[in-house]
Every structure is written in structure tokens, then in C-alpha cells.
Amino acid sequence: MSYLIGVDIGTGSTKGVLTGPDGTLVATARRDHAPTFPQPGWAEMDAEQDWWGDVVAVLRELTTAHPEARVAAVCVSGLGPCVVQTDAELQPRRPAILYGVDTRATAEIDEITTRLGADAILVRCGKDLSSQAIGPKLAWLRREAGDAWQPQDRWFSAHTYVVARLTGEWVLDHHTASQCDPFYDIQLQDWATDWVEAVLPGLALPRLVWPAEVVGNLHAEAAAATGLAVGTPVLAGTVDAWAEAFSVGVRRPGDLMLMYGSTMFFVQVLTAPTSVRGLWTTSGVERGSHTLAAGMATSGIITNWLQELTGGVPFDTLVCEAAAVPAGSEGLVMLPYFSGERTPIYDPLARGVIAGLTLRHQRGHLLRATYEGIACGVRQIVAEFEAAAGQPARVVAVGGGTQGGLWTQIVSDVTGLSQQVPAQTIGAAYGDALMAAIGVGLVPAETDWAQLDHTVQPNPATTSTYATLFRTYAELYPATRRQVHRLARSVQTTDGGE
Template structure:
């Protein structure tokens, strides 16, 4: 039997899967870890323990569960949270914790300085993106400014997937989609690193080699084989960011198709026929030559539900039980959560407002409200944030023909339905919703020519459709106006806290 291994390293949990040549799942595994928040606005992972450590644990677990001969694994695909910034030494060892994606807002000063130096219009035209907390270039600049001794020791600046692939193969590579988030260091027009805006940030020899996602980066080394149980010589693809692998897992391949990922953050990918250019959204080349992607994301989504569960459901010792109980309580609260409107900006906000100083808010509380009402208001607040993003796509002239929902949040019916009701759009849900690791396995099979791209629709078939309820549209339209006004009227106050 030919098998394909997919491993994804997430914000709070890593997942792995072994699948056969027809996409049937042979074994699955998961392992939880913590997001480190050493101070407000910072978000980190221990790369050794959380990235490579989880990869080893999951691989060993999958091999043990399946009793598979490691030589039956024909290709390996990995994805991870991103874009991240990790300085490593010449041996590839981390010099500090990995700095996470847009939820880490430490480089706000560097973003302002670089934008002032080059001009937002120039950056947008040349790199496809304005500089935001999602951009890696300013975070390297932050390291140079604030931790010059570590900056000087760095042989490479890499992202999470690059770190894993290097541990497997000894090669430093990054896919074009991930490199597209390393603004202002990557040129989408030239599809390569560009020195145009790199002055003062870092030289190109400090960056990984750019490849397409399904290109073979290398083979599992003898050292990596000894650590993981994999067979030396197994092909490893370049891999990608978790959200992109998740989009592939549910068949988002053609222009107009969109993935709406319910994870630690809401992350959205729209495949487009042409390169987009809007400062409120993000742009990157898609996973395959000649295709493009327009992305967006909220800063806190699953992270916010985890926070609420941890702080306000102490009677449940099991996290999963607590999540189920809170979802049941939220289901007892009516649409609109008895008048509550929440801003989900508990870690600033990414698209479309790009405001690291934005703050969370629960508006309209009175003594009749229950825990279920408050929890529902947070789910609906995420839904209003998602609608704000969808309105931005429409304003930017980017057409959406089909939406695929994926991720752990699709198991929360209240959240899923409220998002459709608030936004006024339907969502399709596939039979397999485990997400990025499944997409990684498919991309690995694609990389060695075992499948073609359209085969994902046979691997993972459509299961159900979530349609908006027109009866609650007037209520949610009123609340959405309140949602937008709460931020606009309190933005200056948020910056003073």
C-alpha cells in the first residue's frame, strides 16, 4: 500500500494523518501545545518543542497506530502556522522563540517607519501588500533594532514550515505562497526575493530558497529518520502555511472559490485569476504557477473561545467537555444574544482594519444576561468581523462564487449558522474537516505525481450546506451597524488604554 504523510503545526494543536492513495484515512493523531504570550501584543512558540517536537510525536504515533512500514510512505507534506519569524544559527538551531503571524504586533513601530520611508502606495504596487502585523520584514527589523546581538548571530531568518523541512532534509526552503507574506522582501512580479526594500532589514543570503509548494525540497536524512521513525530517502515537498493546505483539503482550487477557516483565527483565502491590490487585504501567489490568492484574517477567533472557556467554565476539567457545554448554552440564547454585541479584538485586529491597538468589548450587558448569552455574543462578534471582511472583498471588486467552511469551528453549529446568518452567505462543509494535515498529505501525493489536483474532490466529498436564515437578517443588520460604530467611536480610546 502506498501511503502519504501530512503533518500540520497549529497555534494550539498539531495534527497528523496517514492516508492511502484514494484519500482514505489510515491513522490520525493530535498533540496540544501552548501559545506563549510573554507580554501583551507578543505571541510565540518554542520551535524545538512545539514545531519539531510535535512533528516527531505525531509521526511516531501514526506509525505505531497503523503498523505501517515506513517505506510505504511515498511522500511527506508539512504545513505550519505562518508567516512566522525565527532566527537560526548555521546548524539550523533556534536562537529564540518563533515570533508568530499577525497576532504578534510587536513590530508596530517598524511597520510605521518602513511605510513612512517607502510610502504605502509604492509598497502596495511593488509587493502586493501594505505592511501590517502579518508582514515578516518588519519583525526582522524589530529584531535588528531591539535584539541586535541575536540578529548578528542569525545565519538565516526562516518560518515554521521551513524549520520542519530543514530538520527533515537539511534544506532551507520556503514556498512562494509563504514568501508572499515576507513583505517587503518578496517581489510577486518577479516571483523571487527582491533587494528593492531589503535595505536595513537583511540580505538575501539570510533567506530560504523559494520553491513551489509541491516541489520536492529534499529527502529524509539518516538523522531525521532516526528521530522520527521515517525511512531515510523519503521525498519531502516544500510545504506551505497551514491555511493554504487547509484550503486545498476542501477543494479550493479555482478562481472565485473561497475557504473560510474556523481555527485559532478566522482565515480566509480567495483564489483569483489576477493579482489583487487592496491595502485592506493580503496578496500572495497561490500554490501553483499562474494562480493568485487574496487573503484576510481576524486576529482572535478560536483563541477567543479558548480564552472564554478557560476563564469561565472552571467546573469542566476536560476542555472538550467545556467547549461542548458552552456551545449548548449558546444554543439556548436567541439570535442576537439578547442585545449583546461583541468586538472580538482581544489581540488587536488584522483585516480589514489592521489595528494592533484595537480592544475587545462586550456591549449591552445587563443583569438578565447569562454565560450562554455572553458566549453567543462572542461567536456572533466573530461573525460580524467575518462579514466586515466579506464586505471588503466586495468593495475591492473581488467576486466570490463558492465558500467552503473548514476547521474545528465547523463542529460548533451555533457559530457556523450565525456566521451565515450575519453575513448572508451559504457555506459548504466537506465530509472530512480535519483540515491542513489532510491537505498536506494530498499535496505530498501531488508532488510525486500520484494524483492530479482535481482528485481532491474524490478524496473529500461535499457533505452539507449551511444556508442563511432570512428571518434574522433585519436583526443582524441592525447589530452589524452597532458593531461597526462601536469600533469607530471608541478607536481613539482604545489607543489610550
């Protein structure tokens, strides 16, 4: 039998799966890592160690544990869009810059928007320039490097860096390219080379491919490092959220995925590309497809912060305490803007706010208020999706945050949405394995490995409470924005930041 390997480079870990062509899970492997935040507004990772090193370790563990398995193909996805600059030998010149949580390129966003025009960018690229876009990050790197940026230098996202290390091929999948604004034309699904030259003259561009395409074969050096056979086909892969959506069957127009992870992420399949201010229209996973997307800057990562803050209490204990707290957290509301915010406010200077604290509030209240604050953000974003593309045909919840059920129930209660939860929430790596199976022809292109486990329904008893909470949540940001911005700028000045 032929087997498939899918590997996903996430914000907090790299996970790999070995599957059969029918989706049967044979083995898993994991390596933990974490981003660094060297300055306010900066979020980085070590591409050599955290991306390549962890993928090698995961592949080596899977192949060592099952030496009899004949691996037919490998597909890698990764957090993104990110960018790392390398020399011609694929050695990183500096730490990789992460996706929208890294807001260092604010000046470049403003400059490029002024030069090209906000409306023109929205129409051609399908979204406004924001901290999520790769173009401004590349402009920041070019400016920072000055004459040190060499003509032979290359740039990669997380998964494409690994693909290059495995195969020597420099490629970028259409989905990730469509987040390289303003350098990709969403209507033509091709590079906007005139805008590349206008913003970064002479910038070399990778070859465009679709995520489930075989782009190269494992070379001898990579085979020795990973334990895989020389010549093993390697697929392009894509950004992790889209691989995860693919893993749970979010592939038809109207399907919406809510991903409960370090950040809350949204992907909805479209019938046709659109341009909606505040949301991101992108190319999808399957050839010629389009999706609408949005993302919050911090979600699940706040629960990790809270667990550490309260002395490392077992997380199950925290969840039980939060579940015992009434809806509304007894007068507590949180703005979950701990790293600024992407959708819906696009404010890199936004910060977390916890309002209504009293001496009776305990750590369980704080965790419930965290979930409820994130759920209010979800409600705002879903309303924008509905205005842009109509009510979703179905909503599928994925990610580690679906385990236990409290967070998903609160989101359903606050938003009024029913959510389907798959039987397996293995994640993006499982979608990578499916793409690998499709890409080498082991299964038909329409194959779907997802199986539904249960549906989370809104609890009508909480409707009134959460309507009041949501109104307070929506009012709190504009009411505190001026003061929070002042605080954020004071820290940047003190730390020598932006």
C-alpha cells in the same frame, strides 16, 4: 500500497494524518501546545519543542502504529507567517515570533513604510505592511540582536524549520515568501532583492519553491528520530490556511474559504494578482497562482477563554445554552479584538469590548455574542473581498468551529452567505497529504479529495435583527477607540511593554 503523511503545526496543536493515495484516512495523531504571551503585543512559541518536537512525536506515533505502511512522501504545513532565527546548526537563538497576532514590530512597520513608500509597497507586494508581514519582524530581530546576528544565521517559518530539520534544506515556498513583505515581488513571484538590501543589507534568503515540490529527502538523523525511512521525499509545504483551502478543493478562481479556527481566516482564489489596500494578495499553492486573503486576530480562541472564565464547563453545554439565546443575544454585542485586530481595521491597540451587559445575561449569552461579533467581522471582510474581486462563486467553511453548526449558522445569518461544509474537516494536514501525493506523482495534479456534506443557508427570520446588530457593531469600534487605546497603552506602560 504507498501511503502519504501530512502534518500541520497549528496554534494550539500539531496534527498528523496517514492516508492512502485515494485520500482514505488510515490514522491520525496529535500533540497539544500553546503560544506564550510574555509581553503585551508579543506572541511566541518554542520552535525546538513546539514545532520540531511535536512533529517528531506525531511522525513517530504514525509510523509506530502502522509499521507496515510504506510512506511515499511527507508534507508539513504550519501556522504563519512566523519567523525564528537560528544558527548554522539550526538551533533557535530565541523564541519564534508568530504571525499577525504578534505586534511588536510596529515601529519597524512605520520606518520601512516611510523609507519605501506605502503606495510602492502596495503595488509591488500586493498589500500594506502590517503585523502580518515578516519583513518588519526580521528588522526587529536584527535590531534586537545587533552584532549577535551572524552572517551564517538563517530564518524560518514553522513548516520550513521542520523541513530543514528533516532534510537539511533551506527553502521557502512562494506563498509564505509572498507574506515576507516587503521582500517579495507579487507580480514577478520572486525575491525583491533590491528592497532586501535597502532594509536589511546582507540578509541571506532561502531558495524559493512551490508548496507541492519535493525539496529534499529524509536524512539519517531525522529518520532515526521519526521512524521514517532514510530518503523519504519531503515536500516544501506552506502556511496552514492555504493547505487547508487546498484540502477542501478551494482551487478555482472565485472559490472562497472561511476557516473557523483560533483565528478566522479567509482565502479566495484570484484570476490575476491585484493590489487592494487592507487585504493581502499572495502567491497561491499551485504554481503561478494568486490568492486574496484576510484574517482576524482572535476568533475561536475567545471561546476557549470564555470556557475557562466560566469554570471549565463542558463546551457542548455552553453551545447548547448559546443556541437557546435569541438572535442578537438580548441586546449584547461584542467586538472580538482581544489581541488587537488585523483585517479590517489593522489596529494593534484595539481591544475586546462587550457592550449592553445586564444582570439577566448569562454565559450562554456571552458565547452567542462572541459568535455574533465574529460574524459581524466576517461580514465586513467579505464586503471588502466582493469590492476587490467580485462576489465569490462559492464559499467553503472549514475548521473545528464548523462542528455543531451553531457558529456557521450565525455567520450565514449575519452575512447572508451560503456555506458549503465538507464531509471531512480534517484540516491542513489532509491538504498536506494530498500535496504529497501530487508531488511524488501518485495522483494527477488536478486530484481533489474533498466531498461536500451539507450547505448552510441563511435564516431569513434573523435578517432584521442582525441588520440592527451589525449597524451597532460597526459604530462601536470608532466610538470606543480613543478610550480603548488609552487603556491598552496604560497596560503596556505598567508591564514595561512596547
